[in-house]
Amino acid sequence: MSVPTLPNLRHLRALSLTARHSSVNRAAAEICLSQPAVTQAITKLEAELGTFLFERTSSGMFVSDFGTIIINRVDRALEILGKAIVAASGGSPDSPPRDPLRHITTAQLRALMAFKDCGSFESAANALSISLLSMQRTVAALERVVGAKLLLRSGRVLLPSAAGEILARGAKLAAREIEVGTEELENLRGYKTGRIVIGSMPLARVDLVPHAVTSLLRSFPDISVRITEGPYASLIAALRSGDSDMVVGALRNTETYKDIEERLLFDDALSVVVRSAHPLCRYESLSLADTIGYPWVVPPTGTPTRDIFHKAFRSRALMEPKRLVEVSSSVSLRAFLVESDRIAFVSRRQLHYEEHQGLVKVLPIDLPEAHRPIGVMLRRDWKPSAAQSDLLTLLNAPKGAADSHSQVISPVAVRRTRTGTSLAQG
Known part of the structure; x- marks a missing residue:
């Protein structure tokens, strides 16, 4: 199983702070690193992305067009992670700690994500290509930093606790933000690549989603599209954690997820x-x-x-x-x-x-x-890429939606907000 890729958190924070202050020295002071360490972190990220993110001048470091794209996504990723850490630790979103990300490492978050996806220390260690002992120690260290139990024993099985679920979900959403940012960089270079994952319920996968995807691929022929199926609850769980970008199908009437919005098609x-x-x-x-x-x-x-x-x-x-x-x-x-x-x-x-x-x-x-209302379900604070935005537009005008047995009501009208668990598809 592939564990989501998340760049070095210190490097991401160094990048964000340098952009905010237009200064490596001020960023270094705030993040408690040396000036050479911050410079090296930015240089490494630029090498990985294959582009310069700043214009270096005698008066400071100024974000380039390419830098603006990725830094916007980095800032979103860091904000998502910070809120998840505060929530997992039982803190108040209104009065979070000064720097919730300071003592968290990428290795720790990847270990938690791997455990969440794989279901055991052994499988997670194999997925990360590390020893079982290293896997256990890394998660234990993360628990100490967060100040909460992230895994709980149920009988003979270890499962993520509520805090573990929150933090794993935040880490995966942050990783997806960075991934979309790299896709947007490629688009700016003229390469229309990337991926979209769509959770589809029965009606949507007959014609609604296939027609929209077929039209999208005329503009984005090299983008990767994956359509997933399953019960409603599992599709929504994948959406909330960033494993899918949207869910299309029959909308529910219960308010069960605070972080999900429904848009009527x-x-x-x-x-x-x-x-x-x-x-x-x-x-x-x-x-x-x-x-x-x-x-x-x-x-x-x-x-x-x-x-x-x-x-x-x-x-x-x-x-x-x-x-x-x-x-x-x-x-x-x-x-x-x-x-x-x-x-x-x-x-x-x-x-x-x-x-x-x-x-x-x-x-x-x-x-x-x-x-029944048919629509699309999205993460409430989601910022779509260009391809994802185009797909939403295409879903708004589904082929045959205004025929004798389907009445178009409103183009992507927000239906309602929900929190909690729900039942199967239909």
Whole structure:
């Protein structure tokens, strides 16, 4: 497993302070290093990035255009880390210590990130190519500096504590900021490279995300795009830690994450769908009551579509169908629909190809309340790169969003903010 790369923290702080004061000497005094050490740190970073970050003059060090890009990201990374350290140590964000980063090392943060991702000291040590003893000592040293237990034993297993989760997440977000900064430097040089990771729920990965990504790659042909799938909770966890850049799909109605904002793309209507040879296809007029005697295939409990399923029957004072098969996979849902007489609430966008091929049909049942908001979920303080911004714009105008079964409501309107855990996708 690859552990996120995070440059030497002292070097990053030396860079940031030199930019702030336009002086190596003042930066050195503030960070408690010698002037040659700060100069060497900046020179090393410039060599790694392949560009000069400052214009050296007799009156001081002045940030270049390339330097402005990376220093903005470095400052964001250091701010994220500082807040995470304060939160992990149980301190108050309103009165943080003077220099929370002073005694933290990159090696310590990488050890914690590796443990969080790998799940054990042994696997984390292998990922970092260090000894098990060194791994254990490094994490123990970080705990002493932070003043909090970062790992707790649960039975025979060690798990990150709440403080460990906070600090590991902050370290990964900081590492991602630096990575995006290097991508922006490449873009300024004329190389449209980088990577975007998109967490996608069932509807979004049928056409919404593929159409937007295909359009993006016309402008950024060399960018790396990865689309990940999984339960809602795991997709949001990846977003919060910087492992993904956005999540696209059905928005939730609960406020469970303070650091996540939801942006509405469009409102998607759900239909009652069956296979084309289903007995109910013989009728030109139907109500929801006519479906009760048939088996259904439904998404997991707690998903927006499952909630709509229950409300539709209850609001009409109807007994809910009893013979249910619960699936979390779009592939399984399609299989049950096409190969049996089961019925489903589903978006026609999600079964566009099956409907076009005549495999499924939409029953003539009027359900005006059966719709769900589709949107994109982002980290609240996220600053997107140029490619990420373009992708958001493309998601705002999804192909077919204004067709007969999907009504566009508002271009990227902020829906709500949330904190906590949630349930599966749907």
